[in-house]
Amino acid sequence: MKKVFMTFAGILALQSMVYGQRYTDSQDSLKNVQLEQVVVSATRAGKNTPMTYTDISQPEIKKNNAARNIPILLQNIPSLVSYGEDGTGAGYSYMRIRGVDASRINVTLNGMPLNNPESQDVFWINLPDLSNSLQSIQIQRGVGTSTNGSGAFGASISLKTVGARSEAYGEASTSAGSYNTFTSSIAAGTGILKNGLSFDARFSRNTGEGYIRNGFIDHYNLFTSLSHYTDNQLIRLSYIKGKQRTGITWEGVDSTQIEKNGRRYNPAGEYKDEAGRRRYY
Structure with a gap:
């Protein structure tokens, strides 16, 4: 009888130790905190991104800007070739990066695509003087970050508009x-x-x-x-x-026309009236 009592007492003691250990563990465990979902997205490259890119700050934009469109503003960037039709850079202008035309250059403004959905080009003439409203520009040469998709085969250009100032x-x-x-x-x-x-x-x-x-x-x-x-x-x-x-400026001229009419000659819109005089639309 004594042995049975001792065995029963041992079982109770062991059960108490296990329960106490569980209670202690529950008291010592860390508090569980459920965090809200975090979404990180970006269209710009950083110092650890394996690609070549160039950042242009707002002071640099203002220094090089003179009522010119974005392609002319970026003409000194490595691997970028740009030209304008009117000779001043304020009219129709185009560019290539690494030899790739504008239809394979992805352009975003504050992360939103600017490329035309039909031709994939960006008609900079429809956004005149945009550069004066920009805070920074990044040009990624090559395929670009994956967020830009397949349209960034040649390069990616990221434009960011200016933010608010602290004072009026x-x-x-x-x-x-x-x-x-x-x-x-x-x-x-x-x-x-x-x-x-x-x-x-x-x-x-x-x-x-x-x-x-x-x-x-x-x-x-x-x-x-x-x-x-x-x-x-x-x-x-x-x-x-x-x-x-x-004005229409996309028609080219040959050397004969230049010798006859001068370097500033443009045949676009040219016609002759009943008296044979040269007129323009």
Whole structure:
């Protein structure tokens, strides 16, 4: 009887030790915290990305910009060749990167694609003076980051518009160049208000005659941005509008026409009236 009692007491003691160990473990375990989903996305390369790329900051953009379109602005980038039709860089302009034409160059503005869905080109003439509204540009030479898809076979160009300033501001500028080229702009912003809201707007106009005949330009650009800042998020609504009137300049000339009519000769829109005099549409 004594042996049975001792055995029963031992079982109870062992059970108490196990229960106490479980209770201690439950008390010592770390608290489980469920985290919210985090999504990381990017269209720009960094220092650890295995590709060649070039970053252009806002001061560099302003230094090299003179009412010129993006392809002419980027003409000094390695492996990039650009040209304009009117001779000033403000009219129709094109570029190639590593020999690949614009239909295989992926262009994004704040992460949104700008390539035309039909031709895959970007018609920079429809976004005049866009460079003055940019904060930075990145050119990725080669296939590019995977987020850009198959359209980035030749290269990728990432454009980022300017953000809000901490203080309210207002500015205006005007400049003049060769061949009666003029550019004027006005910009203003509220700065970041106490409620976190910010509004910025910029309007510009570019006019000029161009180097070749009928290479005139008359371009308008409007950029507005409404932002809301908090401690952990930023919401921004941007509106960009471009309006352009540009002369036809894409017809080429041979050496005979240049010798006869001069280097600035352009046959586009040319006709003769009843008296045989040369006229232009």
